[in-house]
Amino acid sequence: MQVVVVGAGVVGLMAAHALSHRGHAVEVLTHEDPLATTSATAGASFKPRLVDDSPLLRPLLVASRDVLVGWTSSGFATTLGIRRHRHAVVTTNGPFEGDWLDLVDDVKRSVPGPGAGLSGVAAPGDTAAVAFTTWFFDVDEVLPALLGHLQGDHAVVPRHRVVSRLEEVVDLGEVVVNATGVAASRLVGDPDVVAVRGTVVRVRSAAVADWDPDRSMSRHGSYVYPRRDGVLVGGTADWGAHDRTPDGGLARRLVDAAVHLAPGLADVRDAELEPMVGLRPWRRGGVRVERGTDLAGTPVIHAYGHGGAGWTLAPGTAERVADLVATLP
Numbered sequence: 001m002q003v004v005v006v007g008a009g010v011v012g013l014m015a016a017h018a019l020s021h022r023g024h025a026v027e028v029l030t031h032e033d034p035l036a037t038t039s040a041t042a043g044a045s046f047k048p049r050l051v052d053d054s055p056l057l058r059p060l061l062v063a064s065r066d067v068l069v070g071w072t073s074s075g076f077a078t079t080l081g082i083r084r085h086r087h088a089v090v091t092t093n094g095p096f097e098g099d100w101l102d103l104v105d106d107v108k109r110s111v112p113g114p115g116a117g118l119s120g121v122a123a124p125g126d127t128a129a130v131a132f133t134t135w136f137f138d139v140d141e142v143l144p145a146l147l148g149h150l151q152g153d154h155a156v157v158p159r160h161r162v163v164s165r166l167e168e169v170v171d172l173g174e175v176v177v178n179a180t181g182v183a184a185s186r187l188v189g190d191p192d193v194v195a196v197r198g199t200v201v202r203v204r205s206a207a208v209a210d211w212d213p214d215r216s217m218s219r220h221g222s223y224v225y226p227r228r229d230g231v232l233v234g235g236t237a238d239w240g241a242h243d244r245t246p247d248g249g250l251a252r253r254l255v256d257a258a259v260h261l262a263p264g265l266a267d268v269r270d271a272e273l274e275p276m277v278g279l280r281p282w283r284r285g286g287v288r289v290e291r292g293t294d295l296a297g298t299p300v301i302h303a304y305g306h307g308g309a310g311w312t313l314a315p316g317t318a319e320r321v322a323d324l325v326a327t328l329p
């Protein structure tokens, strides 16, 4: 089938990959370069956060985990820039809960303190900690690698195009996939989508160049992830905010707040801070992955509303999108 995917964030590109893998001809249309999307600002690890619960959430999580297990054992994960990784979370307001922890490995819970194996993360006043082995998505690598695979496969190179209404693109294919993230709110008039703005700071500095590339940490809303030439520091969650203008003052405050996680951050200069802003597509009622109303006789499949869990859920979402396309006559 000829499929038009609108959106080249992680959801659109993984859907395009799954579809082309199943033999479909795919065209990707995007307003932004993939490395300028919200997806490119993420941490990112397999760890659902800021996504509304729904009956679809658990099946998507399990499907994503299964895809990632397969990609890991075949070596394809490494080709894409996805690797196994140790993440530690410390909380100050009781135990860290997550009904998805059965989907990650080697979960160790502990009360922070000497001997808990969390040196550098926990501090006096912390009440609980959990560390686990999960997947890390090196977003700077994965988005271009997905594009590379699309170009080498059946798909067309992503085309820059601002789509005002999905009706505009129905003539380009036999089915349209809507993977437009937070823009779906306007594009399909979905009132349940809310932007949750996140600011993160990319720090390229020798002062943090020794950060372990296989480790990330989070405490008190601050987090530190590995990045080439340094680290990524986060983060904020501003509900209903759409302005993506980076704020240098906020960047410095985020970095200062994360010094307890990465002491080298105390020595970085303002010129080494690169704030980035993304809009998490949170949706009341949870992620939407379903066939919508046909437009001029063309089936439309929606794939948006992944909130703060798009990287976690994209592999499973992509399989579901491909399954939905397979049901079309």
Ligand SMILES: Cc1cc2nc3c(=O)[nH]c(=O)nc-3n(C[C@H](O)[C@H](O)[C@H](O)COP(=O)(O)OP(=O)(O)OC[C@H]3O[C@@H](n4cnc5c(N)ncnc54)[C@H](O)[C@@H]3O)c2cc1C
Pocket: 006, 007, 008, 009, 010, 011, 012, 029, 030, 031, 032, 033, 034, 037, 038, 039, 040, 041, 042, 043, 044, 045, 046, 047, 048, 161, 162, 163, 164, 179, 180, 181, 182, 183, 184, 187, 197, 198, 199, 200, 234, 235, 277, 278, 279, 280, 281, 303, 304, 305, 306, 307, 308, 309, 310, 311, 312, 313
């Ligand atoms: C700071 C931060 C940290 C995060 N950390 C994690 C994490 O650790 N783990 C995790 O799982 N998730 C994380 N997330 C969430 C994750 O990044 C998002 O859920 C994910 O990026 C959503 O992907 P998407 O493809 O739906 O949307 P986007 O990345 O926003 O992509 C949307 C695409 O649609 C295109 N588009 C939109 N409108 C139009 C239009 N009218 N015409 C043409 N094209 C259009 C855009 O140009 C873009 O290509 C984080 C997010 C943020 C902001």
